[in-house]
Amino acid sequence: MIPLFGKWEVGFGNSTYFCSTTEPMSIDNSKHYFSSDFKLGILGGGQLGKMLLYETRKFDIHTVVMDASEDAPCKIACNEFVLGNLMDFDAVYNLGKQVDVLTIEIENVNVDALEKLEEEGIKVFPPTKALRIIQNKAQQKLFYVDKGIPTAEFHRFAYKSEIEDSIANGGMDFPFIWKAARFGYDGQGVKVVRKLEDLNGLPDGECIAEELIDFKNELAVIVARSVSGEVKTYPVVEMEFHPEANQVEYVICPARIDTKVAQKAQEIALLVADKIKHVGLLAVELFQTQDDKILVNEVAPRPHNSGHYSIEASYTNQFEQHIRAILDLPMGNTRSKVAGIMVNLVGAEGYTGDVVYENMTDILKLEGVTPHIYGKKHTRPFRKMGHVTIVNADVDEARKIAQQVKETIKVISK
Amino acid sequence: MIPLFGKWEVGFGNSTYFCSTTEPMSIDNSKHYFSSDFKLGILGGGQLGKMLLYETRKFDIHTVVMDASEDAPCKIACNEFVLGNLMDFDAVYNLGKQVDVLTIEIENVNVDALEKLEEEGIKVFPPTKALRIIQNKAQQKLFYVDKGIPTAEFHRFAYKSEIEDSIANGGMDFPFIWKAARFGYDGQGVKVVRKLEDLNGLPDGECIAEELIDFKNELAVIVARSVSGEVKTYPVVEMEFHPEANQVEYVICPARIDTKVAQKAQEIALLVADKIKHVGLLAVELFQTQDDKILVNEVAPRPHNSGHYSIEASYTNQFEQHIRAILDLPMGNTRSKVAGIMVNLVGAEGYTGDVVYENMTDILKLEGVTPHIYGKKHTRPFRKMGHVTIVNADVDEARKIAQQVKETIKVISK
Numbered sequence: 001m002i003p004l005f006g007k008w009e010v011g012f013g014n015s016t017y018f019c020s021t022t023e024p025m026s027i028d029n030s031k032h033y034f035s036s037d038f039k040l041g042i043l044g045g046g047q048l049g050k051m052l053l054y055e056t057r058k059f060d061i062h063t064v065v066m067d068a069s070e071d072a073p074c075k076i077a078c079n080e081f082v083l084g085n086l087m088d089f090d091a092v093y094n095l096g097k098q099v100d101v102l103t104i105e106i107e108n109v110n111v112d113a114l115e116k117l118e119e120e121g122i123k124v125f126p127p128t129k130a131l132r133i134i135q136n137k138a139q140q141k142l143f144y145v146d147k148g149i150p151t152a153e154f155h156r157f158a159y160k161s162e163i164e165d166s167i168a169n170g171g172m173d174f175p176f177i178w179k180a181a182r183f184g185y186d187g188q189g190v191k192v193v194r195k196l197e198d199l200n201g202l203p204d205g206e207c208i209a210e211e212l213i214d215f216k217n218e219l220a221v222i223v224a225r226s227v228s229g230e231v232k233t234y235p236v237v238e239m240e241f242h243p244e245a246n247q248v249e250y251v252i253c254p255a256r257i258d259t260k261v262a263q264k265a266q267e268i269a270l271l272v273a274d275k276i277k278h279v280g281l282l283a284v285e286l287f288q289t290q291d292d293k294i295l296v297n298e299v300a301p302r303p304h305n306s307g308h309y310s311i312e313a314s315y316t317n318q319f320e321q322h323i324r325a326i327l328d329l330p331m332g333n334t335r336s337k338v339a340g341i342m343v344n345l346v347g348a349e350g351y352t353g354d355v356v357y358e359n360m361t362d363i364l365k366l367e368g369v370t371p372h373i374y375g376k377k378h379t380r381p382f383r384k385m386g387h388v389t390i391v392n393a394d395v396d397e398a399r400k401i402a403q404q405v406k407e408t409i410k411v412i413s414k
Numbered sequence: 415m416i417p418l419f420g421k422w423e424v425g426f427g428n429s430t431y432f433c434s435t436t437e438p439m440s441i442d443n444s445k446h447y448f449s450s451d452f453k454l455g456i457l458g459g460g461q462l463g464k465m466l467l468y469e470t471r472k473f474d475i476h477t478v479v480m481d482a483s484e485d486a487p488c489k490i491a492c493n494e495f496v497l498g499n500l501m502d503f504d505a506v507y508n509l510g511k512q513v514d515v516l517t518i519e520i521e522n523v524n525v526d527a528l529e530k531l532e533e534e535g536i537k538v539f540p541p542t543k544a545l546r547i548i549q550n551k552a553q554q555k556l557f558y559v560d561k562g563i564p565t566a567e568f569h570r571f572a573y574k575s576e577i578e579d580s581i582a583n584g585g586m587d588f589p590f591i592w593k594a595a596r597f598g599y600d601g602q603g604v605k606v607v608r609k610l611e612d613l614n615g616l617p618d619g620e621c622i623a624e625e626l627i628d629f630k631n632e633l634a635v636i637v638a639r640s641v642s643g644e645v646k647t648y649p650v651v652e653m654e655f656h657p658e659a660n661q662v663e664y665v666i667c668p669a670r671i672d673t674k675v676a677q678k679a680q681e682i683a684l685l686v687a688d689k690i691k692h693v694g695l696l697a698v699e700l701f702q703t704q705d706d707k708i709l710v711n712e713v714a715p716r717p718h719n720s721g722h723y724s725i726e727a728s729y730t731n732q733f734e735q736h737i738r739a740i741l742d743l744p745m746g747n748t749r750s751k752v753a754g755i756m757v758n759l760v761g762a763e764g765y766t767g768d769v770v771y772e773n774m775t776d777i778l779k780l781e782g783v784t785p786h787i788y789g790k791k792h793t794r795p796f797r798k799m800g801h802v803t804i805v806n807a808d809v810d811e812a813r814k815i816a817q818q819v820k821e822t823i824k825v826i827s828k
Binding site: 320 | 447448449450464467468471472473474490491492493729730734738743744746747751752769770771774775778779781782784785786787788789790791805807
């Protein structure tokens with residue numbers, strides 16, 4: 001593949017350009033992947049991995065998945081399943097030694113083991129340098145500042161107690177967002193702090209206190225960057241969050257925003273992917289401020305909830321694109337065939353136990369509706385149990401149907 | 415679901431109507447299927463089953479697959495795999511007793527066992543009555559005649575020797591198409607007979623001799639019919655066959671034919687599905703004659719090669735639709751988001767052994783190209799190893815890219 005510099009595609013808000021940072025694996029490596037003895041390792045066996053496995057099955061790529069749970073959604077459809085703790089050095093290292101390329105579906109993994117594997121010639125994507133920065137939200141924020149990437153103001157603290165001191169000394173005002181530096185997930189490790197008492201009960205580890213942004217929209221851009229440095233962005237999506245659970249309720253593609261704002265969002269997402277020298281998918285969550293500034297909120301170095309719509313709506317879905325990127329295959333078309341909206345299926349409040357999906361028949365009657373059930377047998381309030389994609393030629397029509405879906409389906413227990 | 419009679423949707427050539435023939439399973443059965451102890455049995459573990467399993471994984475429906483081969487593509491991604499001969503009564507019966515609903519991905523199965531299971535209350539789709547008719551091509555042809563369904567003229571013979579007698583007695587002329595009554599598959603069991611010698615080497619079992627139709631187009635229509643009798647048709651597709659191997663080379667959706675001809679094709683396909691009281695998918699292969707008559711060639715009671723394009727092009731792909739139909743869920747939208755063309759990947763002549771997919775990188779660079787690799791480790795001339803779907807807003811552009819794909823990729827051996 002000959003890198004082209006500065007190529008810019010327009011239309012449907014996707015862009016592509018090249019900036020080679022890593023040596024291509026070979027001239028034509030592709031034939032070695034399909035129905036061969038090539039092995040792809042995946043750390044994590046949750047729903048993201050499950051959807052990644054649809055693509056490895058489609059291409060008949062041999063997979064080895066590691067997860068700590070016997071009930072992991074990935075246990076079915078991988079070629080080999082290894083029970084292991086993703087934070088355990090030996091478990092990750094030993095898995096990596098069995099495979100040709102190693103990737104992740106969750107960022108909370110033992111990076112020391114990944115670094116050792118990289119040194120020993122195992123191809124690890126995302127690269128561990130990128131993963132180290134992303135794993136720690138304080139590091140992530142410092143990286144943005146260092147690289148001139150716009151992001152919300154913040155203070156970094158080694159302990160929660162330092163926040164209280166800083167407030168006492170007038171170094172900080174309410175309100176702000178407290179974020180644990182590590183292991184935040186699905187709204188865990190994030191809290192809006194409006195008064196001192198809101199800090200009660202929060203873990204006392206490394207954290208940041210971030211300016212509360214009065215945003216017009218929360219947006220996301222998924223960037224796909226291959227080993228050879230081919231880069232493509234998906235269209236900008238618009239997100240609506242659940243007020244309490246801080247989980248995405250609707251992801252709308254394309255975002256109903258000004259094209260200038262959309263282009264700015266994509267340029268900033270590309271800048272992050274470039275500066276971090278990423279390989280694979282990078283999901284960049286952004287704020288559109290009231291005065292149309294774009295600020296980077298945080299990034300995820302893997303397939304992302306904000307890209308699930310792509311399975312039904314895009315020419316190349318995010319999971320296939322991740323496989324293409326880390327195997328140094330040509331990047332697929334990131335444009336959309338139709339508008340797509342994703343509704344998360346989270347466990348209803350007040351229900352804990354064996355899951356029941358109520359009123360599925362009613363939503364399956366609606367136009368362009370596809371439920372995805374992650375395969376978790378046990379539901380609890382706000383647990384991500386699945387998602388529903390609504391596709392339609394008209395985004396406003398899709399939004400209406402999405403609302404009906406949300407008001408109809410219930411994730412409850414027996 | 416309240417049956418509506420005579421509803422007819424236009425646009426993109428799909429139609430829907432209701433004609434209840436079977437009792438619905440229940441008022442709302444849907445909640446019992448997803449992440450539950452409900453079990454779906456699938457007879458056959460080939461590529462059609464493999465693609466069916468993408469959908470059972472998506473819905474987290476528990477599957478039990480039986481196939482005679484340890485290397486069956488379905489062995490991965492089903493919940494339970496049973497090694498067994500599909501023509502063996504006990505194997506099929508015992509599998510059926512373990513599941514709630516039983517379906518097939520290949521029609522060559524033991525129907526006596528299925529009938530006993532039906533009698534004992536196991537839901538078997540397609541219904542065995544339909545399967546018996548379809549399994550035997552002579553029976554199929556007699557059924558068409560009996561029901562007034564247009565089809566090519568034919569003679570039925572208990573033995574091949576009877577063909578020779580018939581020719582000797584002037585009862586038949588060359589050319590004609592010889593078809594074995596049973597176990598034809600992928601061009602096996604079918605031969606154009608232009609002279610007496612062409613009969614040499616053909617098996618001496620029950621067969622038909624069919625008029626050789628000088629057709630303008632070979633078309634196919636997939637009809638989906640649910641337990642409750644909701645019926646939808648996919649758009650008419652146009653097929654191009656490989657001259658020697660008698661395997662489909664291109665499937666083009668939508669067919670580039672007159673809308674009147676397309677509507678006639680769909681009406682005849684619906685007539686077949688209705689008369690045969692089908693449940694599940696019925697793929698109806700048709701001839702468009704030089705004077706635009708539509709004749710039924712043959713049918714397949716399952717997902718079909720002519721519907722593979724639907725994975726990328728349709729709102730609801732044929733595999734999800736089959737699951738919806740046999741579980742009595744609402745039928746999904748059969749319209750297309752974009753035009754779709756399917757290219758079969760068959761083993762190249764002169765290559766037998768461990769498969770290698772040559773020039774995959776080149777086809778992955780092309781717009782809207784998705785390869786599907788079935789996972790057969792061993793290739794031989796004309797063996798179906800996979801397919802490639804090309805989707806594009808413009809069918810003619812898709813056709814150009816499909817040609818490039820076909821001329822570029824090679825399925826060879828090491």
